Amino acid sequence: MAVKKIAILTGGGDCPGLNAVIRAVTRTAILKYGYEVIGYRYGYRGLYKNDFIPLTLDTVSGILHKGGTILYSSNKDNLFDYPIEENGKIVKKDVSDVAIENLKKENVDVLVVIGGDGTLTSARDFARKGVKVIGIPKTIDNDLYSTDLTFGFYSAIDVATDALDRLHTTAESHHRIMILEVMGRNAGWIALYSGIAGSADVILIPEIPYSIEKVVEKIEQRKAQGKPFSIIVIAEGAKPKDGNVVISKIVEDSPDPIRLGGIGNKLASDLEKLIKSNEIRCAVLGHIQRGGNTSTFDRILSTRYGVAAVELIHQEKFGNMVCLKGDTITYDSLENVIGKTKNVDPESELVQVARSIGISFGD
Numbered sequence: 160m161a162v163k164k165i166a167i168l169t170g171g172g173d174c175p176g177l178n179a180v181i182r183a184v185t186r187t188a189i190l191k192y193g194y195e196v197i198g199y200r201y202g203y204r205g206l207y208k209n210d211f212i213p214l215t216l217d218t219v220s221g222i223l224h225k226g227g228t229i230l231y232s233s234n235k236d237n238l239f240d241y242p243i244e245e246n247g248k249i250v251k252k253d254v255s256d257v258a259i260e261n262l263k264k265e266n267v268d269v270l271v272v273i274g275g276d277g278t279l280t281s282a283r284d285f286a287r288k289g290v291k292v293i294g295i296p297k298t299i300d301n302d303l304y305s306t307d308l309t310f311g312f313y314s315a316i317d318v319a320t321d322a323l324d325r326l327h328t329t330a331e332s333h334h335r336i337m338i339l340e341v342m343g344r345n346a347g348w349i350a351l352y353s354g355i356a357g358s359a360d361v362i363l364i365p366e367i368p369y370s371i372e373k374v375v376e377k378i379e380q381r382k383a384q385g386k387p388f389s390i391i392v393i394a395e396g397a398k399p400k401d402g403n404v405v406i407s408k409i410v411e412d413s414p415d416p417i418r419l420g421g422i423g424n425k426l427a428s429d430l431e432k433l434i435k436s437n438e439i440r441c442a443v444l445g446h447i448q449r450g451g452n453t454s455t456f457d458r459i460l461s462t463r464y465g466v467a468a469v470e471l472i473h474q475e476k477f478g479n480m481v482c483l484k485g486d487t488i489t490y491d492s493l494e495n496v497i498g499k500t501k502n503v504d505p506e507s508e509l510v511q512v513a514r515s516i517g518i519s520f521g522d
Contacts, residue, residue, distance in 0.1 A: 162192070165188055166262065166271065168205060170233065170272065171275045175310075177228035177297065179465070180310065181214070181230065187466045192472075196214040197265065199230065201236070202233040202236055203233070206261060207238055207254055226449070226451050238254050239255050283496075292477060293471050294481070297309055297311055298312070299312055299343075301348040306484070310460045313454050314451075315449070322442065323358070331388050333388075334387040336440070337439075340423030340444065347394045349394065350364050350394035355513050363397040365404075375430065375433050399429075400522075404419055404422070460483070463483075479492055
């Protein structure tokens, strides 16, 4: 087929590197292949409402380093289960055919979808209905299957590591136990990487349920070694061996309604009952991990992904997601990517590295 026009959308949570991908796709499409490019705004909602902007060399100028997305995003708009009003009531319907008609109306040949599991699930579903789709993996959580790294992850761990560095100095000054709660959903990648880089004494991740007694044991061990303060990094999806994850709230109209959060404060409360000689403080990093400028690594990875996506279009390899294996950019089918999660292997080399330098996982 002769591709003349492509469209881009960004879905799910915002993430450093989105603009870098948009820029790379647009510049490669225009400069190398002469494609026309448009961008749908607010993710799939824009596709449903036919809300788009032209993407030109001028549009994407100066956005490489910026966090967020110039196309805006939404993590609530699943067009295969979309809330619409009928007779004064909100009902959910499959409105994907409206989106497909909009693509045809605008003469869009290929849709480039940048997002995480939920966004790419819809991309797969559109591919099943005949839409020519290319996926690009985005999440700070780094939990997408088939790719070694998602863009946005390194920017997030840079922020978390910087936070741990700052907590370290105040913990040492006051002989406090400082806890940093980081994002990651049910995967411990952010906690693991930032914990090692930020010189944490304890790293608690979802893949290794922890014992509060083991955490106390590590803190007391440090005191015996003349270190009267401790740094703990905990993933939002971590849980004690005999307990459950902490849910901060339920967002009913979201495809992923469960919002984790609060385990850091729970850990602080539990530790206060067992340790009387130290003040214990918890800092929740939250959405700070998502914002700000994109790291050098992610600018390069995002650019590689964006260029690779356009190459897949040129090669007519639709229904695939670009991914990174080792240092090689390759691809995998959306059918194979969706429904699987990449978690930290408790026996992995990096976990063993952390253990070798004395970091406790609370087990």
